[in-house]
Amino acid sequence: MQSKNLPKTIAVHAGTVPDKNTGAIMTPIFMTSTYVQEAPGVHKGYDYSRADNPTREAHEKALAEIEVGASKALAFSSGLAAEQAIIQLLNPGDRVIVCDDVYGGTGRLFRRLFAKYNIDFQFVDMNDHELVRQTATKNTKLIWMESPTNPTMKVIDIKAMATIAKSVGALLVVDNTFASPYFQSPLLLGADIVLHSSTKYIGGHSDMIGGCVMMSRDDLFEQLKFIQFAAGSVPSPFESFLFLRSIKTLAIRMEQHAINALAVAEYLEKHSAVRKVYYPGLPSHPGHELAKRQMKGFSGMVSFDLAGNYDHVLKFLKKLKVFALAESLGGVESLINHPEKMTHASVPEELRRKLGIGPTLLRLSVGIEDPRDLIADLEQALTIS
Ligand SMILES: *Cc1c(COP(=O)(O)O)cnc(C)c1O
Numbered sequence: 001m002q003s004k005n006l007p008k009t010i011a012v013h014a015g016t017v018p019d020k021n022t023g024a025i026m027t028p029i030f031m032t033s034t035y036v037q038e039a040p041g042v043h044k045g046y047d048y049s050r051a052d053n054p055t056r057e058a059h060e061k062a063l064a065e066i067e068v069g070a071s072k073a074l075a076f077s078s079g080l081a082a083e084q085a086i087i088q089l090l091n092p093g094d095r096v097i098v099c100d101d102v103y104g105g106t107g108r109l110f111r112r113l114f115a116k117y118n119i120d121f122q123f124v125d126m127n128d129h130e131l132v133r134q135t136a137t138k139n140t141k142l143i144w145m146e147s148p149t150n151p152t153m154k155v156i157d158i159k160a161m162a163t164i165a166k167s168v169g170a171l172l173v174v175d176n177t178f179a180s181p182y183f184q185s186p187l188l189l190g191a192d193i194v195l196h197s198s199t200k201y202i203g204g205h206s207d208m209i210g211g212c213v214m215m216s217r218d219d220l221f222e223q224l225k226f227i228q229f230a231a232g233s234v235p236s237p238f239e240s241f242l243f244l245r246s247i248k249t250l251a252i253r254m255e256q257h258a259i260n261a262l263a264v265a266e267y268l269e270k271h272s273a274v275r276k277v278y279y280p281g282l283p284s285h286p287g288h289e290l291a292k293r294q295m296k297g298f299s300g301m302v303s304f305d306l307a308g309n310y311d312h313v314l315k316f317l318k319k320l321k322v323f324a325l326a327e328s329l330g331g332v333e334s335l336i337n338h339p340e341k342m343t344h345a346s347v348p349e350e351l352r353r354k355l356g357i358g359p360t361l362l363r364l365s366v367g368i369e370d371p372r373d374l375i376a377d378l379e380q381a382l383t384i385s
Contacts, residue, residue: 006068006182011251015062015244027058029241049237051229059240062247063202063212067176067194069187070214072221074228075240079177079197080105081233082211086142086173086193088227089220092118094141099126099156101149101355103175103197104346123351126156129164136168146175147184147294148287151303151339151363152356153278155287158294162190171220177201180330182254183297187216193224200330201300204246204253210235253332256368257300260334263371264364264378265302273312273382275360278303301329303339303363310359313338317362319381322373329365334374337363 016027030053035046046052056075063073076082083106090096098110100123110121124131126145136143143165147156158174165172173193174186180201186194196202198210215221228234235243258281265279277284280291281298291298306313317325323336327343337343339357347357366374 006066006185006251008251010065011182012248014065014247015058015060027055027241027244029237030054031237050232050234053234053237053240055237055244056235056240059235059243060212062244063198063214066181066247066250067187067214068181068185069216070194071216072218073212073214074221074224075198075235075243076211076213076228077233077235078209079195079199079211080109082195082197082213083109083175085224085227085231085233086195086213087114087119088231089223090119090141093120093139095120095122095137095139096142096144097122097124097132097135097140097170098144099146099149100124100351101152101154102144102146103150103177104344106144106175108346126161127154129157129160132161132164133167136164136170138168140168140170142171142173144173144175146178148178148280148291148299148301150178150301151278151337151344151361153178153280153285153287153301153303155280155285155291155294157290158186158189158191165192166190177330178301179295179299180250180254182251183258183299184295187214189294192217193220198243199328201254201257202246202250202330203243204250204331206328206331206333208239208242210239210243253368254297254299257366258297260368260371260374261300261302261364261366262298264366264374267375267378268302268304271382273307275305275307300366301363302366303361305358306360306362308360313360313362316381320377321380322369322377323364329363331365332368334367334369335365337365339363
């Protein structure tokens with residue numbers, strides 16, 4: 001699917017200009033902690049690399065260009081570091097409404113770390129708009145959502161959440177990791193802050209941990225830039241260079257992820273050894289119509305319930321040759337994950353059951369290999385004797 005939102009040309013050129021000193025077409029890696037000053041306080045705009053570094057600056061400029069609707073971006077050392085910076089905008093006593101199937105690490109950060117600073121996190125089903133409306137009060141400072149969500153790919157209405165946030169003067173934060181900047185532009189739908197675990201699709205090669213936030217409001221940028229500087233969770237210049245390199249292929253990678261994911265989802269949906277498939281690109285998915293409205297493509301994450309029991313799951317996993325059993329997602333290679341025992345092991349059991357995360361649920365991060373090879377791999381593994 002050709003995205004109208006993020007032109008491929010922008011992805012290729014984002015953030016980079018030829019080096020002023022040498023003409024190098026690629027941004028140099030400025031591995032330096034400090035910068036020589038001509039006189040006290042007189043310098044070229046850089047005094048210490050936690051505050052500013054030219055390679056990170058190019059990385060952040062690229063992130064602002066690829067997230068449509070953003071004017072500024074900040075890079076962090078992980079997705080969770082980016083989330084922590086956003087929560088540090090708050091004060092004790094503030095309330096946050098969070099989608100109940102939020103990423104496990106986000107739930108852990110909120111429940112186990114920030115709750116003790118007297119920030120109140122209320123986890124709700126965001127497909128129930130009335131419930132979100134009733135939960136929102138004047139003390140609600142943030143509404144925090146993902147879409148599609150993990151692992152059942154629930155689609156949440158970004159515009160509707162933005163309307164509720166505005167009605168109580170709260171900010172809407174969208175974790176856009178699963179869609180990537182290529183397939184979804186929450187800032188155009190009313191979000192105030194977008195965040196990504198760049199570890200996933202933005203990095204795209206399963207070789208780095210990183211995070212970022214994007215926004216269009218200067219006041220939010222200034223506050224978050226101060227938090228980034230004061231708290232210090234910045235990526236290294238080397239990582240910034242690699243993220244810049246990754247961003248150049250974001251558009252073509254995402255298109256192949258989506259083509260392959262749809263092929264895999266359609267294949268699985270027809271298979272008798274599969275009970276249920278969760279992919280927003282399938283017309284059978286309850287969020288399909290909404291996903292068509294608010295996304296430019298359905299991205300590369302597919303979950304499914306295997307018919308049978310956990311023993312069947314173990315046999316199936318053993319037989320796979322192309323899909324690797326691993327946590328994480330968004331890399332060029334295909335991965336498979338067992339949410340109950342892996343990514344979602346820290347989610348309280350009762351909530352796991354409510355979200356439909358059982359022993360036979362599997363989540364695929366569909367890579368950019370030849371889709372025929374991916375389907376052939378699933379086919380031979382599904383033939384469980
Ligand atoms: C991985 C992930 C995060 C956390 O990012 P890290 O880079 O692992 O710190 C946050 N949100 C979502 C949706 C993720 O998949």
